[in-house]
Ligand SMILES: *[C@@H]1O[C@H](CO)[C@@H](O)[C@H](O)[C@H]1NC(C)=O
């Protein structure tokens with residue numbers, strides 16, 4: 001079969017999304033605050049530890065620790081390598097034939113999501129255990145069940161409650177002692193026999209006290225490592241600062257009935273820790289942690305992130321994004337690792353977890369917190385990507401979380417969303433024991449379906465989404481419920497394949513749209529659930545990628561309305577965010593429209609709440625990414641009927657199709673005259689059937705005929721199943737090299753974590769091939785389509801009107817002559833700006849105004865007449881052909897040279913920064929692009945903001 005060169009990527013309705021998104025990295029360390037702890041990651045073409053050491057040695061470097069993600073090695077310069085020498089070394093490494101890539105790593109600021117309390121713990125502890133004992137409703141379950149110690153159906157051992165552990169009764173969030181007698185219903189899950197057996201959890205943090213008496217027996221060395229010191233021992237450095245990871249581990253897996261501290265939620269699970277926060281945290285440190293032993297570790301729990309200071313936008317870098325992707329595609333034998341994330345502690349600084357790219361990742365379950373009296377804690381951050389809530393600390397002297405401590409002993413003062421994520425990880429471990437076949441997406445479905453909003457309904461901000469579930473920007477879908485979760489998990493059937501529909505908003509002129517002062521703008525998109533390919537009829541994640549530039553980022557507010565009327569505040573105002581740049585293709589996430597039918601009108605409302613009428617900016621773009629399934633994920637879900645089916649051919653055409661189709665399993669020969677229909681045919685049948693209600697017993701199909709996977713015959717479908725593609729009126733099998741495809745050999749998704757080539761005719765690669773790594777000249781894009789990572793052209797991701805400075809990775813304005821450009825000056829225009837032309841010379845220059853002459857005034861005759869005469873000239877005269885050829889050759893040379901300088905430096909993508917905003921003159925409507933200084937003004941404003 002010949003490959004077609006024009007390919008419609010399934011469900012990408014608008015323009016192709018080949019642009020790599022620039023992810024903001026406000027937390028990249030700079031200046032004196034970050035020690036010079038830079039290290040380098042060398043990616044070899046393939047893993048070869050001896051070769052890596054040899055190459056490093058040749059470059060005065062040393063390899064430390066184990067490689068991660070196949071063939072990435074941590075390399076460190078030997079002492080006192082000067083800057084200049086370092087640069088030479090990097091160049092030489094890049095040129096090395098066995099080196100695939102070199103990433104110089106810049107540390108980022110990452111903070112633990114607890115907060116320090118002056119623990120006069122003892123006093124607090126005594127008081128609170130008194131209260132526990134007195135509280136009414138205490139231990140109803142414990143008392144009722146302590147007699148019935150027996151085996152559950154599956155032969156699981158049922159624990160006898162209450163546990164003997166001394167602090168068990170202080171675990172108010174487990175023993176029904178939250179105000180109102182609430183807890184997270186974990187005891188009922190235990191009493192079904194679940195305790196997290198054979199589930200491995202790794203805490204990515206500052207280490208784990210693996211010999212703690214309450215953890216040692218559950219310690220899992222395969223889920224542990226030390227990335228800070230590049231050895232196997234994750235034991236924290238005991239200097240008073242590194243208790244965090246161990247405390248998180250205790251919440252998950254502290255041993256039950258051993259007279260030590262309290263009990264972990266999944267007290268039979270295997271617990272490990274990665275020591276990675278006690279040192280410089282770079283993209284590679286995160287990637288190495290997130291990708292550790294992905295086939296062994298089931299759940300990764302992270303209670304840290306970019307600073308929760310209310311003014312940071314930051315998210316995972318390229319290696320961490322790849323680690324997440326590999327985790328969900330290949331981890332747990334293809335079922336996908338489960339990443340649990342603490343939503344953030346910036347509540348008192350009016351921070352929003354929407355500005356944290358880890359919690360807005362579709363791959364993470366982002367967990368919020370509630371206090372013992374069912375309120376929002378002071379540190380809680382709001383955003384629509386939080387999926388559910390677990391209990392945690394409140395104010396000082398109010399009950400917090402009980403767990404183990406470093407190096408010995410226990411604490412009752414574990415705090416913040418830091419404490420919430422591990423509790424969620426523990427509950428999820430119970431569900432994985434109940435059903436180890438659950439995928440990463442199954443788990444998200446289960447957590448939000450079983451979360452219980454009732455205890456938290458006294459808080460303002462709840463609403464009901466389009467499928468009747470209560471949602472909150474504070475608590476997601478409510479408090480996690482261990483019992484409901486394991487009950488649902490046990491009988492859960494894996495959800496159907498996830499698909500994506502991408503809708504890119506076409507901004508009418510003026511584009512970009514100038515913004516001033518206080519405003520409210522609505523941008524609407526009509527969505528039909530995808531014209532091509534498999535439709536998305538049941539939403540899961542909804543992402544909005546948007547670029548807005550504004551004089552004070554914190555005054556912007558973004559709200560998304562779904563067709564069902566669900567309102568998600570994607571970005572609340574953040575008063576402390578004085579950044580003057582805005583954000584660039586930032587991926588906002590809402591999980592609040594889960595289950596809704598996406599067809600209809602979507603509205604993105606962009607507002608400013610500023611009081612400063614002079615603030616200016618520009619709105620550039622937004623893209624709506626709808627993730628979901630074509631079929632309901634659970635039989636109890638309300639059915640959304642598919643839209644108008646694809647128009648079919650005539651009966652005659654269909655019959656010919658039917659009889660001529662031979663390459664797959666041959667359908668039964670049909671002679672309509674001989675067959676008598678039994679009636680009550682499946683709705684997809686046309687002209688009768690030989691068995692009622694069966695889609696594989698039709699004589700003919702209404703829409704599409706798909707060969708059966710394992711036997712002869714066919715079934716009738718509305719759209720092709722995954723692994724089949726539509727051709728005329730039938731669905732044919734994809735090549736085994738594809739997971740799904742649009743033509744037999746043109747994949748739309750790849751098996752496992754393979755990458756999809758998404759450029760037409762690049763070198764000897766064609767669109768739709770699946771590869772292990774991107775061929776030379778293409779780069780992997782893990783961001784713009786999360787279902788399938790792709791190889792795309794290296795592209796300018798600064799956005800229209802900007803280009804990236806090769807030396808520092810900053811985005812700079814194009815020359816005034818260009819609308820689009822890839823370098824400084826008019827010679828690098830990709831498109832001339834209005835009032836500029838390039839017809840007679842190879843660059844954009846001003847159009848001649850009245851009376852000006854092209855030759856005398858060095859301007860361009862942009863009149864219609866000139867176009868005609870010029871094109872005449874250029875076609876007829878050999879002289880002009882020669883000039884054009886010369887120009888073309890030199891231009892190609894320049895482009896190649898420029899491209900080389902731009903993209904040589906992989907890390908430049910991390911450090912995206914912008915020059916200052918164009919100043920918008922509200923009176924004249926003019927945007928002043930002429931400014932020289934690009935960074936200092938911003939720093940000044942930031943400082944003002946901190947006062
Ligand atoms: C434990 O998990 C592994 C894979 O993670 C599986 O192969 C094994 O069968 C499981 N054992 C039990 C007892 O469930």
Ligand SMILES: *[C@@H]1O[C@H](CO)[C@@H](O)[C@H](O)[C@H]1NC(C)=O
Pocket residue numbers: 520521522561603605
């Ligand atoms: C934008 O849309 C929302 C929701 O439909 C509506 O409440 C609001 O008034 C609209 N604003 C403007 C300026 O049209």
Ligand SMILES: *[C@@H]1O[C@H](CO)[C@@H](O)[C@H](O)[C@H]1NC(C)=O
Pocket residue numbers: 829830831832838839841842843844891
């Ligand atoms: C000239 O401008 C046109 C349209 O703006 C563009 O397609 C073309 O690439 C430009 N050529 C040069 C040499 O800049």
